[in-house]
Amino acid sequence: MNTDTLVASLKDMLLKPNAHVTFADAVKKLPEELRGVVPPDMPYSIWQLVEHIRLTQYDILDFSRNPDYKEMEWPKDYWPKETAPENDAAWKHSVEQVNKDLHTFISLLEKSKDLFAPFPHGDGQHLFREAVLLLDHTSYHTGEIVAVRRMYSAKRCCCSITPAITLVRS
Template identity: 75%
Template sequence: MKKQMVASLKDLLLKGNAHVTFWDAVKRLPADKRGVTPPNMPYSIWQLVEHIRIAQWDILDFSRNPNYKEMNWPHDYWPKETAPENERQWKHTLEQIKEDLHAFIQLLEAPDADLFAPFPHGDGQHLFREAVLIADHTSYHTGEIVAIRRILNCWP
């Protein structure tokens, strides 16, 4: 049963299933559009991508670190800068999202992982919940990235 649940969670985290993946949403995004904040939108695509990175890292840290220190919401979760400093920062953020996601998947795949055991340092959270949280959070903001790309006329 655990093996099937982990496989289903991996599908949820890695595949688009019924929607566009994060990776498809940022693929071939023109560099000059990354920092544009459209009218009536509170953030740019860069801010969304960096927010996804920060939130996912926080969930990973919470899930594996018994000495986890809570971050300050919302200040610590959203970048102030509307655009990345350069191409290197953009690529680093994307790589970090990928690395942290795979590190989280390793937690799920660990032979001794109990998907529903509450974390001793939490208030009822468990690995299964955190996996669904990553998927849900990333999916929500991926939809926003697609919407902003449509507004900016740079969606395929």
């Protein structure tokens, strides 16, 4: 597989609904009243999950492009304390920033001459590894968002979603 094919595959996995729902689809038309709800047996609201995706994705992007990268503090810098966005503008900003940073990361992939070249500052880590981390992280937490949406959907009983939440959390 040449680099162009690998980049195209990574781009498809990051942007298209293959084996998972895309982030954009998971948050599209999300009822405002669900953004701050922390469901039973789950530790985070959808807002906290969206912000966590944004913060972690930015950290991966920053690590991948910044030779002066400064490590964030886990878990403090990766999870918001607030369970709900301050207002609709904060929600929109976070969702738009996830999209913007994702496309910036994809641009790094497209411009890379060697996806496996170690970062000078990365202790052997490389862009391909960061792309896989980003894909895994975003799809996992997007799955949690979808599970919460389904749990609170008027068309479903919350009992029918319990196995899906268990699967997502495991």
